[in-house]
Amino acid sequence: MTLYPRTAFVRSAVVVGLVIGISQALTLLFFARNAYLPGIREYARLTVLQAELTFDTPRALADQDLADRLGRASGITVAIPEELHDGIMLLSRPVVGRFQEELESMLEEPVTVRLGDSRQPVLWVNAPSFGKQWVRVPMAFFRDYDRYLLLGWGVTVPLLAIIGGLLIARGLNLPLRRLAKVALKVGRGEAVPVLDTTTGTEEIQAVNSAFNRMARDLQHAQRDRALLLAGVSHDLRTPLTRLRLSAEFMQDEELAKGIIEDIEDMDAILDQFISFIRDGADEQPDFENLNDLIQEVAGKYSPEQLRFELEDLPRLMLKRLTIKRMLANLVGNAFKYGASPVEVRTAVAENKVLLTVRDHGRGVREEDIPLLLQPFSRGEKARTLSGSGLGLAIVKRIVDMHHGEIRLANHPHGGLLVEVRFPVTGKFVQPEPLSAGVR
Helix, strand or coil, X not given: CCCCCCCXXXXXXXXXXXXHHHHHHHHHHHHHHHHHHHHHHHHHHHHHHHHHXXXXXXXXXXXXXXXXXXXXXXXXXXXXXXXXXXXXXXCXXXXXXXXXXXXXXXXXXXXXXXXXXXXXXXXXXXXXXXXCCEEEEECHHHHCCCHHHHHHHHHHHHHHHHHHHHHHHHHHHHHHHHHHHHHHHHHHCCCCCCCCCXXXXXXXXXXXXXXXXXXXXXXXXXXXXXXXXXXXXXXHHXXXXXXXXXHHCCCCHHHHHHHHHHHHHHHHHHHHHHHHHCCCCCCCCEEECHHHHHHHHHHHCCCCCEEEEECCCCCEEECHHHHHHHHHHHHHHHHHHCCCCEEEEEEEECCEEEEEEECCCCCCCHHHHHHCCCCCCCCCHHHHCCCCCCHHHHHXXXXXXXXXXXXXXXXXXXXXXXXXXXXCCCCCCCCCCHHHHCC
């Protein structure tokens, strides 16, 4: 199926070409049966009649005058050929072949037909009953139709039809291509231009109108989500802050400590929910060095807790704060669910920047690994600890946003190994907002 065209434009061209080709073939068949065939049969009868008047000895003596008059009227005469060709031109071959068949059917003997070398097409006919003499038959039935006109008709008409079909297909494909480009902008969370609903066919206008309504609804949904984020950030964190202040003044230190830890867990879970919902549309990407961002995130950890092996890396088009959030989640998960020291390595391989984070814990069950990147999915050990199950899901969405890949595996010597690969891209390859990868 590799030869099957994939674009509507090429498919339209192929369909139009096939339809025109079949139409031309049927037209030629009709033309041959209703224009050439009667003329061929008529000249075959005249040729047979001339042969009978000339070579049938009893009749030849009595009908010589009739044979002469027939020759002058039709041009069919007995003559000596000057030069004959064994081959027949491609355009003349079907006509000559049918003429020969008609003669053999009427004479009931094999007939030899040769094409004469002349400006006007002439056929030379010989049969055993003719002896060594030849009958000269001018191809008037063929000459009346200009071969160059036929050739031009056979080429020009399909060509014009194909061009017309391609123009129609182009008129349909351009709005679809424009719609696809605008749909990509919607997926990336960019500003969407309003599609024209006044030009084009009624179907295209209806599609553009429906797409405009969808884009407006998505913009309203994004604004509502932004208001929800602001409400969650303000309305929930304010009472949490008051609860923490109240707990710090409690007399029971053990109870106060437990309440404060619960409040901190709630605040951390709230941060993860906000991070998961936030699409990063308000942050502009820039050329950044991943090693510098790793050093910034690792500043609060001691060298005994966090080890580095950082190679020289090319700058990547990254969203700085979003990547730092990803690194903080990776390192935080390694400390929370694994064991120190946590090893962070960077390298360049196969035109990709490779980032690996490994802890020295016991790892996770193999059957849990495919689930760890899904929202609200947690490993067996994580079920006994506080958390939302969004840490690695946030990491995956950030990696997807930067056109990267992520892979989880248990290290052979213990611990979970997280491997992230970012393609080395230029400034023209922009990260996509997380909303473009929502599943």
